Amino acid sequence: MVKTPHIVKLDRSSGQYEVIANHWLRVAEGCDDAIPAHTLLPLKEWLERRDELLDRADVGIWFAPDDEPEALGADAARLSMIAVDFPAFTDGRGFSIGRLLRERYGFEGELRAVGDVFKDTMYYLKRCGFDAFEVRADKDVHEAAKGLNDFSDAYQGAVDQPLPLFRRRSA
Amino acid sequence: MYIYDDYDQQIVDQRVAQFRDQTQRFLSGELSGEEFRPLRLQNGLYIQRYAPMLRVAIPYGHLRSDQVRALAEIARKYDRGYGHFTTRQNIQYNWPTLESVPDILADLAKVQMHAVQTSGNCVRNTTTDQFAGVAHDEIIDPRPWCEIIRQWSTFHPEFAHLPRKFKIAVCGSVEDRAATWVHDIGLHVVRNAAGEVGFKVIVGGGLGRTPIVGAVIREFLPTVHLLSYLDAILRVYNRYGRRDNKYKARIKILVKAMTPAAFAAKVEAEWAHLKDGPMTLTGAEIERMAGFFTMPAYEALPAEDAEFLRLRTENKAFARWVERNVFKHKQPGYAAVTLSLKATGIAPGDATDKQLDGVADLADRYSFGEVRVSHEQNLILADVKQSDLFKVWEAAKALGFATPNIGLLTDIIACPGGDFCDLANAKSIPIAEGIQRVFDDQDYLFDLGEIDLNISGCMNSCGHHHVGHIGILGVDKSGSEWYQVSLGGRQGHDASLGKVIGPSFAQDDVPGVVKQIIDVFVEHRQGDERFLDVFDRVGIEPFKARIYQKERAHG
Ligand code: SF4
Numbered sequence: 001m002v003k004t005p006h007i008v009k010l011d012r013s014s015g016q017y018e019v020i021a022n023h024w025l026r027v028a029e030g031c032d033d034a035i036p037a038h039t040l041l042p043l044k045e046w047l048e049r050r051d052e053l054l055d056r057a058d059v060g061i062w063f064a065p066d067d068e069p070e071a072l073g074a075d076a077a078r079l080s081m082i083a084v085d086f087p088a089f090t091d092g093r094g095f096s097i098g099r100l101l102r103e104r105y106g107f108e109g110e111l112r113a114v115g116d117v118f119k120d121t122m123y124y125l126k127r128c129g130f131d132a133f134e135v136r137a138d139k140d141v142h143e144a145a146k147g148l149n150d151f152s153d154a155y156q157g158a159v160d161q162p163l164p165l166f167r168r169r170s171a
Numbered sequence: 172m173y174i175y176d177d178y179d180q181q182i183v184d185q186r187v188a189q190f191r192d193q194t195q196r197f198l199s200g201e202l203s204g205e206e207f208r209p210l211r212l213q214n215g216l217y218i219q220r221y222a223p224m225l226r227v228a229i230p231y232g233h234l235r236s237d238q239v240r241a242l243a244e245i246a247r248k249y250d251r252g253y254g255h256f257t258t259r260q261n262i263q264y265n266w267p268t269l270e271s272v273p274d275i276l277a278d279l280a281k282v283q284m285h286a287v288q289t290s291g292n293c294v295r296n297t298t299t300d301q302f303a304g305v306a307h308d309e310i311i312d313p314r315p316w317c318e319i320i321r322q323w324s325t326f327h328p329e330f331a332h333l334p335r336k337f338k339i340a341v342c343g344s345v346e347d348r349a350a351t352w353v354h355d356i357g358l359h360v361v362r363n364a365a366g367e368v369g370f371k372v373i374v375g376g377g378l379g380r381t382p383i384v385g386a387v388i389r390e391f392l393p394t395v396h397l398l399s400y401l402d403a404i405l406r407v408y409n410r411y412g413r414r415d416n417k418y419k420a421r422i423k424i425l426v427k428a429m430t431p432a433a434f435a436a437k438v439e440a441e442w443a444h445l446k447d448g449p450m451t452l453t454g455a456e457i458e459r460m461a462g463f464f465t466m467p468a469y470e471a472l473p474a475e476d477a478e479f480l481r482l483r484t485e486n487k488a489f490a491r492w493v494e495r496n497v498f499k500h501k502q503p504g505y506a507a508v509t510l511s512l513k514a515t516g517i518a519p520g521d522a523t524d525k526q527l528d529g530v531a532d533l534a535d536r537y538s539f540g541e542v543r544v545s546h547e548q549n550l551i552l553a554d555v556k557q558s559d560l561f562k563v564w565e566a567a568k569a570l571g572f573a574t575p576n577i578g579l580l581t582d583i584i585a586c587p588g589g590d591f592c593d594l595a596n597a598k599s600i601p602i603a604e605g606i607q608r609v610f611d612d613q614d615y616l617f618d619l620g621e622i623d624l625n626i627s628g629c630m631n632s633c634g635h636h637h638v639g640h641i642g643i644l645g646v647d648k649s650g651s652e653w654y655q656v657s658l659g660g661r662q663g664h665d666a667s668l669g670k671v672i673g674p675s676f677a678q679d680d681v682p683g684v685v686k687q688i689i690d691v692f693v694e695h696r697q698g699d700e701r702f703l704d705v706f707d708r709v710g711i712e713p714f715k716a717r718i719y720q721k722e723r724a725h726g
Contacts, residue, residue, distance in 0.1 A: 089206075089209075089332070090209050090292065090332045091332065091414060092329070092330065092331055092332030092333060092409055093409060093410055093414075095328060095329040095330070095331065095332070095409070096329055096406055096409050096410050099329055104444060118206075119196075120193065120202075120206075120210055121331070121332075123328070124326075124328040124329075124331045125328075126328075127328035127329075128328050128329055150185060150188075150189045151182060151185045151186075151189075151326065152181065152185065153178060153181065153182070154182075154326060154328070155182075155322040155323060155325055155326070155327075156323055156327050156328070156398075156450070157448075157449040157450055158328050158329065162449050163449050164323075164398075164449060164450055165178060165322070166322075166452070166453065166456040166459075167449060167453065167456075169176075169178065169456075169459075
């Protein structure tokens, strides 16, 4: 699969971001041999080789929209890198995947949005727990990053701000 | 009325900036048409047959007079001097230019309005009873709950791109005036045995090409859990709703495929994780919201105003208008007035800038400065003193909004149809007009009693034809416009879908067919029976027999 040269990396605690080089290669299927460093494997493939890969911080997983975070379960808390594919930006299933990984399965590593990623979903992705964005190669990555700050506050609780506005407003 | 604070204002202001940026990027070619489409739709902007169409949100149908004047000003400044009120209690402008839309949004934001999520595959404007807060049969005012839902759904990050559009309706009264059984989610305010208030939760209702009445998935949801429960439903739908076929993507298809019981179990399992989390509503928030919808400063008045009663006895036309267009109020000496946007010869739901300004003046003078929009596409002054009714009637006549036809055959619900809408199979507006012209005798109409006639220009059913007592649907037959007629549909707690009467008709034949339907009704009617009662008693056969006796219909 194609590798975009740059990604937007967000520091979740400070809200600062930078554009950095992309080291990870997402593969459509793995190989029988040893998995090279900085490989993102499909969830199914990773699960088949779970025991061998669980402790490898340099191998990550990528989720397709119909992959279920439930299949990974508590293992998520031990991983350092998960990507979620948005084949089309209008396919919102990945938003739920992001939240479930972060909020239910304790994933603390890098959560990366890949696929049809550009300015206009960055803010939603950030709210759902994503902190790395492989912006589509034909879009301006710096311009896209600005989308992270389209809004400075929101009504609902989500990953970036678990308290809904109504709990903060009345405070 | 809800009043924005700095948070609300900042969110709509930032939305204007975001949409201005999106529009500029589209115009400069940075965003392709395909990319811009879902983005502009989520802001209510369609590219229509002749021009763009902008749909502006009127949350749960409530407007202040300054907002009505702003809508009039927008009609003048950016459109051709009128707007169209829709069956979702919103307003549409048919002639703005694409380039002007960010400016329109900026003008709207100044009066605490927006076009957020008025279209697209996201949670849409929540609708409710147009008589909320004043209805005599109300259990609890649904409006604070609508506003709570509006805020929860606005830019909800997880549900920004659902499989399909998603509509929620809330009903707080005994009679269901919000069509809750045919929404993606319908919420009924109920009291349990202990006297506590909660919601009955209905999912998977809907019109469109697979019309279906919703199923109850929870009999009683304590109010504090409303948002976490909605999150659970939407999450199940977002993850498992079909995305491969837009005609099978609504939640009703998922609920049907899983069965309502299995769907409910999935929601409950999801909710078990979310229940009692941060989205649990606080007493303070519920109170804060309720505080925006308090009773206006009513005067203590006698239940009946003597002068009003005298005028009503003396003036037949006034009496008729009172009977049709004035709704009983829970406050003694007050009434709710419906301004009819269904005058013959005018597209149902259309209002000019001058009419809107006139309505704003009426609201200021007679109804605490507030106006409501009903899903039947009429406007309502909810708090008029009985003693002012005669003056309001005269002013409404001058505006052309006093047709005494609310609930009658000519109070037609019609979508914009083929005159404006790209998706249409056929026109709706000329059909409405044709029928109104046949039934121009007010005495006769009055005697016929309540008949809902609803027209949609295609299967998307924006005109709610399935739940009209008489439903008319535009169909495409080898490139020409035809109309299918159904009978016996209804909204409310006994909501059900009309039955198609037979092969469809050409445009010119439709008014005559409606005339025949009414003739059959009148012939079978006993005393003051309603159309629906006659239909339920005699069934569809006598209607069929009359209409298809001659070779009028074609295939
Ligand atoms: S029912 Fe069809 S024709 Fe009418 S407004 Fe909706 S989409 Fe357009």
